[in-house]
Amino acid sequence: MENSIVIYNTLTRKKEIFKPLVEGKVGLYVCGPTVYSNSHLGHARPNITFDLLFRFLTFSGYKVRYVRNITDVGHLENETEESGEDKISKKARIEKLEPMEVVQKYMNTFHRNMEDLNVLPPSIEPRASGHIIEQQQMIDSILANGFAYEVNGSIYFDVEKYNQHYNYGKLSGRNLDDIKTNTRELDGQNEKKNSFDFALWKKAAPEHIMRWPSKWSNGFPGWHLECSVMSIKYLGTQFDIHGGGMDLVFPHHECEIAQSTASLGEESVRYWMHNNMIKINGQKMARSLGNFITLDELFSGNHKLLQQAYSPMTIRFFILQAHYRSTIDFSNEAMQASEKGLERLMTAVKTLDELKPFNESTVDFTSIKEKCLAALNDDLNSPIAIAHLFDGVKMINSIKAGKEKIAANDLADLKAFYNNMVFDILGFKVEKAEENGGGKILDGAVELLLELRKNAKINKDWGTADKIRDELIEIGIEIKDTKDGVNWNLK
RNA sequence: GGUCUCUUGGCCGAGUGGCUAGGCAGCGGUCUGCAAAACCGCGUACGGCGGUUCGAAUCCGCCAGAGACCUCCA
Incomplete structure (x- = not known):
């Protein structure tokens, strides 16, 4: 499969044709979660976005090494908290747990x-705590190159010095002069030469439990460092794609560029990709804003803002129905629309297995196939791809309704295409009925009831027929009378 | 305050100089004992005001509103 993939590169603010560093192979690094509380809907977005990228690159014939880290070291809290306390150790004290217990x-x-x-596991999932030595090594090299300084056992990155040789702010589109005039003064910054300098190594306060020995102090690494270190360790000093949420552009990714460049003398990332945020009531959903809904709450419906539970695939569909660089607005209405839309798509996929081939085709799916792939090639435009899949759904349903015909070879081709698109690339899976255990027993029982209902209908005993139907619906089994007989499925 | 982005029909969301996505909801119809499902058909929207152009939702300017980043954040 020869695809020419175009990617929007945050660094250049343009769409660029993607050319991997090594032909046929892709190195992909994505910033993973800080594991100190439950994942919420916002976390689903980058993981689903880059899962799509991972799947699509793989489908396109690339061998992808996908690295997604776990941040389990923690970093400084903001100024409203008691200063200098590590996020994870703070949580640990509250819950009376070991920090690593919280992490786990x-x-x-x-x-x-x-x-x-249905997010595929990455090829490597490195943890910051497992790369303390490598982080110390990178600090050494940054110090050796003169872009960092030590104060009281802590090491800080010298942004001003770096900016004399390189360009600090190139990713986020700001310049150091602006940053100088606009950076707030925070507690605990008096050690730094400049407020915009950031920590590479922080000496741990006595109450700080997560700490590691180093030649500078007992302490812990700065937050930005782990990604620089682990991406380079597993993907090389230069690699193809680095992804993450848009809120990480500054300062996190800006600092990563600075660290890697200060250490290596050259930049390591070739394409930067950033997904946009999920909004709720017009505002970004974020842990810090307290307006988040966890994934478990969404799956169970157990949250005061939720009118019902939403299945994982509904959430996946909801996210893929918007382009990854746009914000999406969360609402019950939008989720319910996604639920129905997904059902329509999945029903059509199932319908494909029931279609009977003809000698000839009166439909042509070629352009739909081409348009789907073209959409994904164009900066991962999943909403357009899905729109074209729905055009196909219309045709599939028309064939089923007997208005169009399809030949055997076209049908096989079409099935393969929908399997590729829906399951392999977009990453949907069949939920409900087929997945549930005990299928055979259930099948038998339902078939028996439907047989009784059929007899009742023949005898025009509508009371019994409707009782069977209504009560089955009541317990979650939906009955559909069609021309070809009765279908049922679990709701 | 600085930097940047967005504003599309009832809702969600693509598109981005002319060919007016898609989903959901709604309406009408087909089918059906009824219902559900399915199918067919229907809706001409792009914040406001100017400008450029043969032609703008799409480019430019101004105004209004919303948001993001500047501090941990996906």
């Missing part, structure tokens, strides 16, 4: 949520 707990939840969303 929320990492498990994250993994379970991702599996539910």
Whole structure:
């Protein structure tokens, strides 16, 4: 499959044709979660976006090494909290748990949520805590190159010095003069030469439990460092794509560029990709704003803003129905629309298996196939691809209704295409009925009831027929009378 | 305050100089004992005011509103 993929590069603010560094292979790094509380809807977005990218690149014939980290070291809280306390150790004290117990707990939840969303595991999932030595090594090289300084056992990155040789602010589109006049003064910054300098290594306060020995102090690495270190370690000093949420552009990714460049003398990332935010009531959904809904709450419907539960695939569809660089507005109405839309799509996929081939085709799916792939090639435009899939749904339904015909070879081709698109690339999976265990027993029982209902209908005993139907619906089994007989499925 | 982005029909969301996505909801019809589902058909929207152009939702300017980043954040 020869695809020419175009990617919007945040660095150049343009769409660029994607050319991997090494022919046929792609190195992809994505910023993963900080595991100190449950994952919420906002976290689903980058993971689904880059899952799509991972799947699409793989489908397009690339061998992809996908690295997504787990941040389990923690970094400084904001100024409203007692200063200098690590996020994870703070949480640990509240819950009377070991820091690594907190990490493990929320990492498990994250993994379970991702599996539910059918997000493929990355090729490598490195943890910051497992790369302390490598982080110290990078600090050494930055110090050796003269772009960092030590104060009281902490190491800070010298942004001004760096900016004399390189361009600090190139990713986020700001310049140091603006940053100088616009950076707020925060607590605990008196050690730094400039307020915009950032920590590479921080000496731990006595109450700070997460700490590692180093030649400078017992302490912990600065937040930005882990991504620079782990991306380079597993993907090389230069690699293809680095992704993450738009809110990470500044300062996180800006600092990553500075660190890697200060250490290596050259930049390591070739394409920067950033997904936009999910909004709720017109505002970004964020842990810090307290307006988030966790994935578990969405799956169970157990949240005061939710009118019902939404399945993982509904959430996946909801996210893929918008372009990854646009914001999406969360609402019950929008989620319910996604639920119905997805059902329509999945029903059509199932319908494909029921279609009977003719000798000839009166429909032509070629342009739909081409348009779907073209949309994905154009900066991962999943909403357009899905729109074209729905055009195909219309045709599939017309064939089923007997208004159009399809030949055997075209049908096989079409099935393969929908399987590729819906399952392999967009990453949907069949939920409900087919997945549930005990299928055979249930099948038998329902078939029996439907047989009784059929007899009742023949005898025009509408009371019994409707009782069977209505009560089955009541317990979650939907009955559909069609020309070819009765269909049923679990709701 | 600085930097940047957005404003599309009832809702969600694509598009971005002429060919007016898609989903959901709604309406009309077909089918059906009824219902559901399915199918067919229907809606000409792009914040306001100017400008450029043969032609603008799409380019430019101004105004209004919303948001993001500047601090942890996906």
